[in-house]
Amino acid sequence: MKRIFFLLLLGLLAGHSIAQQDLFNENPIISPEINGDHTVTFRIKAPEAHSVSVTGSLDGDNAFANITYDMVKDNEGIWTFTTPVLPPEFYRYTFLVDGVRTVDPSNAFAIRDVANISNIFLIDGGKADLYKVNDVLHGTVTYRWYDSPGNGKIRRLTVYTPPGYEKDNVKYPVLYLLHGVGWDETAWTGSGRAAEILDNLIAQKKAKPMIVVMPNGNVSQEAAPGEGAAGFVKPTFMLPHTMDGKFEETFGDILNFVDQNYRTINSKESRAIAGLSMGGFHTANIALNYPNTFDYIGLFSSALGVRAMNNVSSPMYENMDAKLMQQKDNGYQLYWMGMGVDDMEMIYQGNADFRKKMDSIGMKYTYVETSGGHTWNNWRDYLTAFSQLIFK
Amino acid sequence: MKRIFFLLLLGLLAGHSIAQQDLFNENPIISPEINGDHTVTFRIKAPEAHSVSVTGSLDGDNAFANITYDMVKDNEGIWTFTTPVLPPEFYRYTFLVDGVRTVDPSNAFAIRDVANISNIFLIDGGKADLYKVNDVLHGTVTYRWYDSPGNGKIRRLTVYTPPGYEKDNVKYPVLYLLHGVGWDETAWTGSGRAAEILDNLIAQKKAKPMIVVMPNGNVSQEAAPGEGAAGFVKPTFMLPHTMDGKFEETFGDILNFVDQNYRTINSKESRAIAGLSMGGFHTANIALNYPNTFDYIGLFSSALGVRAMNNVSSPMYENMDAKLMQQKDNGYQLYWMGMGVDDMEMIYQGNADFRKKMDSIGMKYTYVETSGGHTWNNWRDYLTAFSQLIFK
Numbered sequence: 001m002k003r004i005f006f007l008l009l010l011g012l013l014a015g016h017s018i019a020q021q022d023l024f025n026e027n028p029i030i031s032p033e034i035n036g037d038h039t040v041t042f043r044i045k046a047p048e049a050h051s052v053s054v055t056g057s058l059d060g061d062n063a064f065a066n067i068t069y070d071m072v073k074d075n076e077g078i079w080t081f082t083t084p085v086l087p088p089e090f091y092r093y094t095f096l097v098d099g100v101r102t103v104d105p106s107n108a109f110a111i112r113d114v115a116n117i118s119n120i121f122l123i124d125g126g127k128a129d130l131y132k133v134n135d136v137l138h139g140t141v142t143y144r145w146y147d148s149p150g151n152g153k154i155r156r157l158t159v160y161t162p163p164g165y166e167k168d169n170v171k172y173p174v175l176y177l178l179h180g181v182g183w184d185e186t187a188w189t190g191s192g193r194a195a196e197i198l199d200n201l202i203a204q205k206k207a208k209p210m211i212v213v214m215p216n217g218n219v220s221q222e223a224a225p226g227e228g229a230a231g232f233v234k235p236t237f238m239l240p241h242t243m244d245g246k247f248e249e250t251f252g253d254i255l256n257f258v259d260q261n262y263r264t265i266n267s268k269e270s271r272a273i274a275g276l277s278m279g280g281f282h283t284a285n286i287a288l289n290y291p292n293t294f295d296y297i298g299l300f301s302s303a304l305g306v307r308a309m310n311n312v313s314s315p316m317y318e319n320m321d322a323k324l325m326q327q328k329d330n331g332y333q334l335y336w337m338g339m340g341v342d343d344m345e346m347i348y349q350g351n352a353d354f355r356k357k358m359d360s361i362g363m364k365y366t367y368v369e370t371s372g373g374h375t376w377n378n379w380r381d382y383l384t385a386f387s388q389l390i391f392k
Numbered sequence: 393m394k395r396i397f398f399l400l401l402l403g404l405l406a407g408h409s410i411a412q413q414d415l416f417n418e419n420p421i422i423s424p425e426i427n428g429d430h431t432v433t434f435r436i437k438a439p440e441a442h443s444v445s446v447t448g449s450l451d452g453d454n455a456f457a458n459i460t461y462d463m464v465k466d467n468e469g470i471w472t473f474t475t476p477v478l479p480p481e482f483y484r485y486t487f488l489v490d491g492v493r494t495v496d497p498s499n500a501f502a503i504r505d506v507a508n509i510s511n512i513f514l515i516d517g518g519k520a521d522l523y524k525v526n527d528v529l530h531g532t533v534t535y536r537w538y539d540s541p542g543n544g545k546i547r548r549l550t551v552y553t554p555p556g557y558e559k560d561n562v563k564y565p566v567l568y569l570l571h572g573v574g575w576d577e578t579a580w581t582g583s584g585r586a587a588e589i590l591d592n593l594i595a596q597k598k599a600k601p602m603i604v605v606m607p608n609g610n611v612s613q614e615a616a617p618g619e620g621a622a623g624f625v626k627p628t629f630m631l632p633h634t635m636d637g638k639f640e641e642t643f644g645d646i647l648n649f650v651d652q653n654y655r656t657i658n659s660k661e662s663r664a665i666a667g668l669s670m671g672g673f674h675t676a677n678i679a680l681n682y683p684n685t686f687d688y689i690g691l692f693s694s695a696l697g698v699r700a701m702n703n704v705s706s707p708m709y710e711n712m713d714a715k716l717m718q719q720k721d722n723g724y725q726l727y728w729m730g731m732g733v734d735d736m737e738m739i740y741q742g743n744a745d746f747r748k749k750m751d752s753i754g755m756k757y758t759y760v761e762t763s764g765g766h767t768w769n770n771w772r773d774y775l776t777a778f779s780q781l782i783f784k
Binding site for chain 1: 436437438439440441442489490491492493494495497498499500501502504506507508509512513514516524525526527529530532533534535536537546548558559615617618619620621623624626627653
């Protein structure tokens with residue numbers, strides 16, 4: 001082995017690798033540039049384009065709405081736009097170049113959210129510091145496969161175990177955290193930033209150390225698109241058997257797997273369930289159909305207006321009033337509901353109707369209404385709030 | 393909770409979610425379309441563009457080279473190109489729309505490879521069936537954090553445990569699998585398809601069940617870009633302390649962590665190490681500096697021409713000839729080297745020189761020369777070959 005000049009090597013290796021695989025992005029443009037005042041400058045070189053815009057969760061006033069800004073071209077064909085001051089948040093955006101949706105070629109970070117790929121960035125400070133990987137002890141994120149006899153499938157789920165789990169021989173409480181329609185078992189650790197939120201709240205002693213189980217709520221899938229034997233199948237909004245009672249009916253397979261494979265405290269007091277949108281609908285139904293199983297229930301922008309297709313009959317959706325009364329009589333520690341004022345009317349009203357029903361039978365709940373709508377911004381907030389209230 | 397018409401709900405929810413979050417990709421264009429004859433049709437709607445091409449690992453003859461094809465526009469502004477017949481392989485591509493690099497807006501699947509995001513697809517059959525998630529038992533992929541006192545950091549690594557590990561109380565051999573310069577602990581489970589390859593070879597009883605540990609070889613990083621406290625920092629080709637001996641010097645922290653946290657067979661006969669490019673350089677050095685630790689050594693397109701920067705001095709790079717002789721005398725089961733004929737000259741020649749040195753002292757090795765160059769296509773092949781030869 002002979003010594004060589006290192007810089008020479010770097011040049012050769014980089015040049016050659018680009019030719020062979022096109023991996024090293026040598027694009028010198030900086031985008032997004034997060035400025036000191038928390039404005040953000042986007043740049044893209046597109047000399048031949050007639051119009052370029054940036055679109056995403058970029059509204060400086062409330063950071064909730066999806067908003068599109070026109071960009072301006074300079075002499076070198078570089079299009080630029082600087083946002084208003086953005087509040088601390090985890091953001092998502094893409095460019096539209098003459099109407100063609102494209103990720104930012106200067107930003108290596110993107111996320112698949114249902115069927116679209118968007119770039120991401122983070123403005124730190126405030127609540128967004130919970131969404132960062134900070135210099136704290138980290139839990140472990142695992143992709144596991146479990147046997148679901150009820151679905152005749154080996155299925156995939158995501159598990160967060162708290163820092164120290166592998167060594168301490170302590171038993172932990174469990175939060176089951178469910179995704180919305182179109183998503184899968186990768187949603188809460190992706191856009192949801194669940195691992196970061198839990199790491200940070202546990203480090204600050206604001207949340208109890210807990211196991212978080214994030215299953216796939218689409219029972220016709222064995223795993224997220226691209227992660228199962230179905231291959232790279234385009235994610236769709238609604239799959240067969242997605243809201244027909246089958247997920248609720250076979251949830252026991254998940255409970256059994258988790259209690260048999262993790263050091264859980266196997267009791268109602270140490271079990272919580274929460275979900276967003278369709279996952280909130282699942283949560284409400286599972287809590288009703290598995291009596292005395294969960295002491296903490298969280299509905300995040302829950303799709304309560306939906307019960308089932310008209311032609312669906314499932315034991316899961318029968319005798320709901322009697323089950324609700326039974327749930328009340330059995331008791332629980334917390335029934336928590338989060339809702340954005342700008343959510344879609346059906347969702348908002350479905351929750352209002354459900355609260356009215358709970359009121360009518362004297363069933364206690366905590367209701368938190370926030371700004372914004374049916375967005376991850378709210379769901380991260382709701383997880384942050386809910387996870388600090390449970391197992392205490 | 394009242395019943396509603398489900399299709400109505402779907403329409404409302406989908407429309408509203410697009411407005412609120414732009415998640416559900418309603419683009420009706422199908423791309424890529426994998427045709428029955430294993431040609432692939434790409435499509436993108438860009439009515440205002442002057443020229444559109446598709447670029448990627450799309451050469452029908454050898455599937456290795458990066459190749460660019462011009463696309464043709466139809467009356468509706470949809471650009472199309474159909475490839476020659478492509479051999480079974482895991483492929484990567486992007487579009488160039490008037491020179492702007494963009495992912496395919498119709499393909500939800502993409503991967504970050506160093507600093508670029510590319511779409512992916514797979515042509516099945518033959519060896520590529522090993523890269524698919526098949527209907528076999530699956531191992532578990534875990535992102536763990538380990539204490540590295542030698543680097544003064546808590547660092548992240550990826551661990552694959554074989555199917556059944558969580559339940560069977562069996563001790564397993566360990567393969568340490570290292571990435572190349574610019575990559576990180578997500579490379580082998582990403583472009584490398586290591587979990588799929590191992591799942592499939594274990595299911596076919598062609599590889600022994602084993603633990604695979606995939607560390608981050610850039611000691612100045614605690615974790616992959618975006619996964620550590622440094623945040624969403626653009627990946628760069630070469631970081632401080634990346635090839636100065638520090639990774640090799642502190643590799644004992646990883647060995648200790650793995651033997652203390654997993655049911656390993658803690659012996660030379662049950663330990664293998666392999667790596668690609670820089671990871672092959674690391675592999676060769678670690679095998680030399682940790683005598684009698686590894687019985688199986690794999691160099692994949694190893695960057696052996698590089699030893700260190702001229703101004704670097706590390707005990708790891710001293711007395712190399714004596715260490716090599718010691719390694720020969722200590723003995724080992726397999727010293728395996730894979731190399732593509734079209735790899736860059738420096739890498740190719742560095743390996744030829746090293747083999748000459750081994751020959752000169754009568755040190756045995758297996759050398760496999762393949763077509764292609766410094767690409768993932770080869771590294772997946774080399775992992776497939778090497779993992780079937782070890783622990784037997």
